Amino acid sequence: MAHAAEHEYTTTGLSNRKMLMWVFLGSDCLFFGALIATYMVYRGQSLVGPYPVDIISVPVTTISTFVLLMSSFAMVQALAATNADNKRAIVGWLLATAFLGSIFIGFQIFEFNSFKNEGLTLAGNLFGATFFTLTGFHGAHVTLGIIWLLCMAVLGAKGRLGPGTALDVEILGLYWHFVDIVWIVIFTLLYLIGGFDAGPVALPGG
Amino acid sequence: MxxxxxxxxxxxxxxxxxxxxxxxxxxxxxxxxxxxxxxxxxxxxxxxxxxxxxxxxxxxxxxxxxxxxxxxxxxxxxxxxxxxxxxxxxxxxxxxxxxxxxxxxxxxxxxLDRAIPYDEHAETQKVAEATTAETEKPPVAAGPVAITVGAKGDELAFDTDSLTADSGAEVTITFTNPSTVNTHNLVIVEAGTKDAVATDGTAAGPANNWVPPGDSRVIVNTILIGPGESGEVTFTAPAPGAYQFVCTFPGHNFTMFGNFVVN
Structure with a gap:
């Protein structure tokens, strides 16, 4: 293996950059954990509509969830191609990952837009506030990932990626898969379970 | 490797x-x-x-x-x-x-206990300002009556020392607290009982809004209104006579009160 070029001496014997990414991902768990918990606290507490059951389309989001899962598969293939030093495959899989991620974002833009047209806004009710904040921040993570993927694909096209720089692709992959697992949680809680929520059952004096 | x-x-x-x-x-x-x-x-x-x-x-x-x-x-x-x-x-x-x-x-x-109806709030305030600012006379209408009361800045005092209403009218009191530090409430009690009610309210604690629960001397009370907040309470004006309004937050009752007259 041509890893000798980047032989690092660190106190843990592990790559500091990879460690940094894992520490970041661990802290990002807290970030999303707080947003998800906020959503759960206010779940079913909106006093005015639209409520999740009025606007959430589980079938549409199941498709975009498939797309994001598929992008994770493309990402591991990009790393495998990097380790195998297959220059064309590296660029191909990286672009495929970015493309699938873009489709996911396209679905999200479509969803946000149709929700807005049905009256759900960031300031309209608790559901809108917590939903848009949580999924919006996830979408921002995906968008950042797409930009990173495209930058990496440019490096790949210049022939700068290979076994010696596999760590760069691996760290990008960690970030991308993390975005995927966050979506696994959001999809389950906000769509599969929370998608059938409505407003308060009875409002005294209402 | x-x-x-x-x-x-x-x-x-x-x-x-x-x-x-x-x-x-x-x-x-x-x-x-x-x-x-x-x-x-x-x-x-x-x-x-x-x-x-x-x-x-x-x-x-x-x-x-x-x-x-x-x-x-x-x-x-x-x-x-x-x-x-x-x-x-x-x-x-x-x-x-x-x-x-x-x-x-x-x-x-x-x-819900702390909810303030947003749309109506602005309107009642306008109506109330028009009524109280000019004359501070009792509203003529026997229908729903809106009254606005505020705390006087950071002082332990209300901005008025007298309120009136017609017996049987549905009265909505909107209490605004412009203070930057103090929390207040507004409690309407029978005449001459403000200090006794406040003492019992202190014993009842903040969970009861510093108001003794189920006390027959208390006509109506708002919840605790924090600095910069406002709240309202709606009730039917009691039998004609003299009443008092007071803040029962511990210590406030000595300076923060006024007369509530029902005609």
């Missing part, structure tokens, strides 16, 4: 990655099949499906971090760091849920 080679050997092959992807797809399909018959229907899914859905997503989560993020083949320290963050995230979530559900009981009634 024996360590590196060893790791690469354990990396899943293309076929294994494909199998993992198919398992993830299959789980997502199962999840969808579990709920698809409920699409568009308001429902809480029942007690069996929710744990099942949570369980399936945990499995997906596990597969992705173990294989796609190769924690299974990597140094255990990475796993510990990540799971440490995840564990803290769970604690944050539990703390928030506990704060909002356990300590206040039902958050719905908690919110």
């Amino acid at each position: 024996a360590h590196e080679t060893e790791r690469d050997v354990h990396h899943p092959t293309f076929k294994q990655y494909l199998l993992i992807a198919m398992i993830l797809f299959a789980i997502t399909i199962v999840e969808f099949l579990l709920i698809w018959d409920r699409v568009g229907i308001q429902d809480d899914l029942g007690a069996t499906k929710i744990p099942l859905l949570v369980g399936l997503s945990v499995v997906k989560f596990y597969i992705v971090i173990m294989f796609y993020m190769h924690l299974r083949f990597d140094n255990k320290l990475f796993t510990r760091i990540f799971l440490g963050g995840l564990f803290l995230a769970f604690l944050v979530g539990l703390a928030l849920l506990g704060l909002f559900t356990a300590m206040n009981g039902d958050q719905r009634s908690y919110a």
Whole structure:
């Protein structure tokens, strides 16, 4: 293996950059954990509509969830191609990952837009506030990932990626898969379970 | 670099990655099949499906971090760091849920108790300003009456020392607290009882808004209004006679009161 070029001496014997990414991902768990918990606290507490059951389309989001899962598969293939030093495959899989991620974002833009047209806004009710904040921040993570993927694909096209720089692709992959697992949680809680929520059952004096 | 080679050997092959992807797809399909018959229907899914859905997503989560993020083949320290963050995230979530559900009981009634109707509020205030600002005379109408009272800045005093209403009228008092530091309430009591009620209110504690619960001397009271906040209370004006309005926040009753006259 041509890893000798980047032989690092660190106190843990592990790559500091990879460690940094894992520490970041661990802290990002807290970030999303707080947003998800906020959503759960206010779940079913909106006093005015639209409520999740009025606007959430589980079938549409199941498709975009498939797309994001598929992008994770493309990402591991990009790393495998990097380790195998297959220059064309590296660029191909990286672009495929970015493309699938873009489709996911396209679905999200479509969803946000149709929700807005049905009256759900960031300031309209608790559901809108917590939903848009949580999924919006996830979408921002995906968008950042797409930009990173495209930058990496440019490096790949210049022939700068290979076994010696596999760590760069691996760290990008960690970030991308993390975005995927966050979506696994959001999809389950906000769509599969929370998608059938409505407003308060009875409002005294209402 | 024996360590590196060893790791690469354990990396899943293309076929294994494909199998993992198919398992993830299959789980997502199962999840969808579990709920698809409920699409568009308001429902809480029942007690069996929710744990099942949570369980399936945990499995997906596990597969992705173990294989796609190769924690299974990597140094255990990475796993510990990540799971440490995840564990803290769970604690944050539990703390928030506990704060909002356990300590206040039902958050719905908690919110409703403190809800201020936004649209009507602005209108009642306008009407009230027009009535009180000019004359401070009793409103002529026997119908619903709106009265606005405020605290006087940061002082322990109301901005008026006299309020009036017609017996039997439906009165809505909007109490605004412009203070930057003090919390107040507004309690209407029978004449001459303000200090006694405040003493008993202090014993009742802030959970009762510093008002003795079920006290026959108390006609009506607002909840505690924090600095910069406002609240309102609606009641039917009692039998004609003299009453007092007072803030029963401990210590405030000596300077913060006025006469409430029912004609």
